[in-house]
Amino acid sequence: MSRKRTSFRTELPLLVWLVVVWGALWRDFSPGNLVFGALIALVVARVFYLPPVELSGRFNVLRAIPFVVVFLGKVVAASFQVLYLAVFRGPSVTNAVVAVPLRSRSDLMVTATGHVISLIPGSLVVEVDRSTSTLYIHGINVRSDADIAKLRKEVQDTEASLIRIMGTRAEMDAIQAEGWPATRGARA
Amino acid sequence: MTPNATGVDAAIDAVTAVLLIVGAIMSLGAAIGLLRFPDLMSRMHAATKPQVLGLFLVLAAIGLQMREWWVWPVLAVAWIFQLLTVPVSAHMVGRAGYRTRHLHPELLSVDELEAVVLRAAGQRAEEKAEGEPGMPRMRDGATPGPD
Structure with a gap:
């Protein structure tokens, strides 16, 4: 087989996650069960090969914790917003599809941004352009240019936060040069 | 739930009740959104967001009532899988819907x-x-x- 061998370090987050799922499903976190789970995780990761996720090699826990707290708050806000719109606005809601160019070219970063954006208020990813890292976002209750600018800024700020947590050095430098949290206009 | 509970038990029961009710209201909100929103993509908003929070609240209520430590990892895994899969499914449905013209252009301010x-x-x-x-x-x- 000609495929590239994934290094153990790259595989480690996946293996840890698989062991946690194994322990959770057996409701048993005793060392014996975890070791057996780790063996199975290794076999599964080797036999059912997936393209490795390219991590940047850095993860800032201090920035991740506030991000997670803010994220959970936004999930709550999003739910109440949709509830409000569903009950009081209903059929007359106005939407928009907006192109938002991202800074990062890494698949992981685009995926993470897309996931977070889909769960926070008012936005959903309709289309991803991998070659130019552009997300096409469907925004609910977007009526004016100001709303569009707000949506675009929200997406790019989310990406900036994610880069600060787990982006590469180069991406970090790009953000710093930009004077975060400044925003860029769309390259329509 | 324990009948005639006092002290900590009563407090936990009260919190559980609040979590269950708010969670149920969130799921109801998702259902109302599916009925009332005009096009496929606004409906996807309703199908993803309140439901994720609703599930979280119901899972938290289950965790409080079970009083067993082993239930928390199971619930956490269930919710994380929900967080990972919901945006993907919403994206796939929205993308397919856009391509097959299941949208009302007059409802979009910008496209x-x-x-x-x-x-x-x-x-x-x-x-x-x-x-x-x-x-x-x-x-x-x-x-x-x-x-």
Whole structure:
């Protein structure tokens, strides 16, 4: 087989996650069960090969914790917003599809941004352009240019936060040069 | 729930009750949204957001009532899988819906994807008509490969 061998370090987050799922499903976190789970995780990761996720090699826990707290708050806000719109606005809601160019070219970063954006208020990813890292976002209750600018800024700020947590050095430098949290206009 | 509970038990029961009710209201909100929103993509908003929070609240209530430590990892895994899969499914449905024109253009204040899709469609039609494989192709958003 000609495929590239994934290094153990790259595989480690996946293996840890698989062991946690194994322990959770057996409701048993005793060392014996975890070791057996780790063996199975290794076999599964080797036999059912997936393209490795390219991590940047850095993860800032201090920035991740506030991000997670803010994220959970936004999930709550999003739910109440949709509830409000569903009950009081209903059929007359106005939407928009907006192109938002991202800074990062890494698949992981685009995926993470897309996931977070889909769960926070008012936005959903309709289309991803991998070659130019552009997300096409469907925004609910977007009526004016100001709303569009707000949506675009929200997406790019989310990406900036994610880069600060787990982006590469180069991406970090790009953000710093930009004077975060400044925003860029769309390259329509 | 324990009948005639006092002290800590009563407090936990009260919190559980609040979590269950708010969670149920969130799921109800998702259902109302599905009925009342006018097009597919606004419905996807209703199908994703309140439901994720609703599930979280109901799972938290289960965790409080079970009083067993082992239940928390199971609930956490269940919710994390929900967080990971919901945006993907919403994206796939929304994407397919956009491509098959299941949308009401009059409800969109701006549509920056339309031009891109039209351009790609036009290019494909042109290529078919001329049959020239060597034509320079612009890479744009409407044709991300299956990679």
